Amino acid sequence: MTASAIRSPQDFAAGAVLCAIAVAGLWFGRHWETGTLANVGSGLFPRLICILLLGFGGYILIRSLQHSGASLSGWAWRPLLAVTASMLAFAVTIERAGLVVAVAAVVVVGSLAGAPLGLIRLAALVAVLAFLCTAMFIWGLGLPLQVWP
Numbered sequence: 742m743t744a745s746a747i748r749s750p751q752d753f754a755a756g757a758v759l760c761a762i763a764v765a766g767l768w769f770g771r772h773w774e775t776g777t778l779a780n781v782g783s784g785l786f787p788r789l790i791c792i793l794l795l796g797f798g799g800y801i802l803i804r805s806l807q808h809s810g811a812s813l814s815g816w817a818w819r820p821l822l823a824v825t826a827s828m829l830a831f832a833v834t835i836e837r838a839g840l841v842v843a844v845a846a847v848v849v850v851g852s853l854a855g856a857p858l859g860l861i862r863l864a865a866l867v868a869v870l871a872f873l874c875t876a877m878f879i880w881g882l883g884l885p886l887q888v889w890p
Contacts, residue, residue: 749810752801759798766791823854839887840878844871 747753766787773784830846838846845867852858858866878884 746806749805749808750813751811752805752808754813756798756801756803756805759794759801761798763791763795763798766794820854823851826853827851836887837890839889840874841871841888842890844874 770784770787770791773787774782775785775788776782827847827850830850831843834846835843848867848870849863852863852866875888879886879888
C-alpha cells in the first residue's frame with residue numbers, strides 16, 4: 742500500500758477552494774474591460790485579485806504535498822452561516838435603511854460567528870464602525886450613499 746501524495750489534507754482543501762474561487766472569478770469576469778494602467782477599466786482590479794488568489798491557492802496546494810499538516814475536520818457551520826447572513830443583511834439594508842443601519846446589521850449578525858461580545862462592547866463597536874464608514878465613504882470619498890433611513 743502506498744502513502745497518499747497529499748501530506749496535509751486541510752491545506753490541500755484550502756488551496757483547492759482558493760483556486761476554484763479564483764478560476765470562477767476569472768471566468769465570470771472574462772468580458773469585463775481591463776483597460777490599461779493609465780486608463781483603468783472596471784475589470785482590472787477583480788482580475789488582479791483573482792490572479793493573486795490563484796497564486797496563493799496554488800502555493801498552498803503545492804505546500805500541502807511537501808509538508809505534513811492537519812487532517813480535514815468538520816465544518817464550522819455557525820461562523821459560515823453568520824458571516825454569510827451578515828453580508829446578506831448589508832445587501833438588504835444599505836439602500837433601504839442607510840449606511841449606519843447596514844453597518845449595525847453587519848456587526849450584530851457577524852458577531853454571532855464568534856464568542857459573545859456583550860451588549861456594551863457590541864454597541865461601542867457598532868458606533869465606532871458606523872462613524873468610520875460614514876467618515877470614509879460619505880465625507881472622505883463623497884459617495885452618494887444614504888446615511889440614515
